[in-house]
Amino acid sequence: MNTQQIQLVRDSFALVQPIAPQAAALFYDNLFEADPQLRALFKGNMAHQGERLMGMIGSALALLDRPATLLPVLRSLGARHVPYGVQDAHYATVGAALIKTLGQGLGNAFTSEVRHAWTDLYGVISATMIEGTREPVAA
Ligand code: HEM
Numbered sequence: 001m002n003t004q005q006i007q008l009v010r011d012s013f014a015l016v017q018p019i020a021p022q023a024a025a026l027f028y029d030n031l032f033e034a035d036p037q038l039r040a041l042f043k044g045n046m047a048h049q050g051e052r053l054m055g056m057i058g059s060a061l062a063l064l065d066r067p068a069t070l071l072p073v074l075r076s077l078g079a080r081h082v083p084y085g086v087q088d089a090h091y092a093t094v095g096a097a098l099i100k101t102l103g104q105g106l107g108n109a110f111t112s113e114v115r116h117a118w119t120d121l122y123g124v125i126s127a128t129m130i131e132g133t134r135e136p137v138a139a
Pocket of ligand 1: 038041042043044045049052053056057077080081084086087090091092094122125126129
């Protein structure tokens with residue numbers, strides 16, 4: 001991702017922040033509509049889960065220009081997702097639900113550049129998380 005794309009995702013995420021609880025709820029509606037079987041994976045409180053997802057995306061955005069710090073955090077997040085029952089293919093479903101939600105939440109502000117920047121960001125995050133499932137867990 002280039003500097004301009006990083007700025008685009010940061011600016012658009014800031015626009016979603018005031019409606020974060022609604023955006024999180026909308027995201028899970030979109031996700032479970034795309035794949036109802038995923039519902040069974042989520043054991044906890046969904047409002048809380050939504051906050052964690054938005055929080056994690058926010059942290060990733062804050063750390064984008066410090067990849068040496070961000071990448072190990074994302075790898076271990078990916079490794080933690082294996083016992084939750086998450087499979088590689090689920091990342092594409094989640095990515096599509098996220099992009100759909102951003103489009104709904106941002107309306108006209110979701111330009112093709114913004115969409116592209118988010119798609120790239122999610123690609124980097126998900127590829128790094130999946131990479132983390134391939135590594136042996138440190139003793
Ligand atoms: C950008 C990608 C993702 C991010 C940033 C993310 C973030 C998180 C965070 C921060 C947690 C809290 C627990 C922890 O830190 O270990 C969590 C839990 C969880 N995530 Fe993700 N996640 C992502 C992708 C996915 C995908 C693709 C799935 C598949 C459906 C998924 C399913 C879950 C489940 C089932 C839990 C446990 C929740 C519970 O027990 O209720 N996540 N995720």
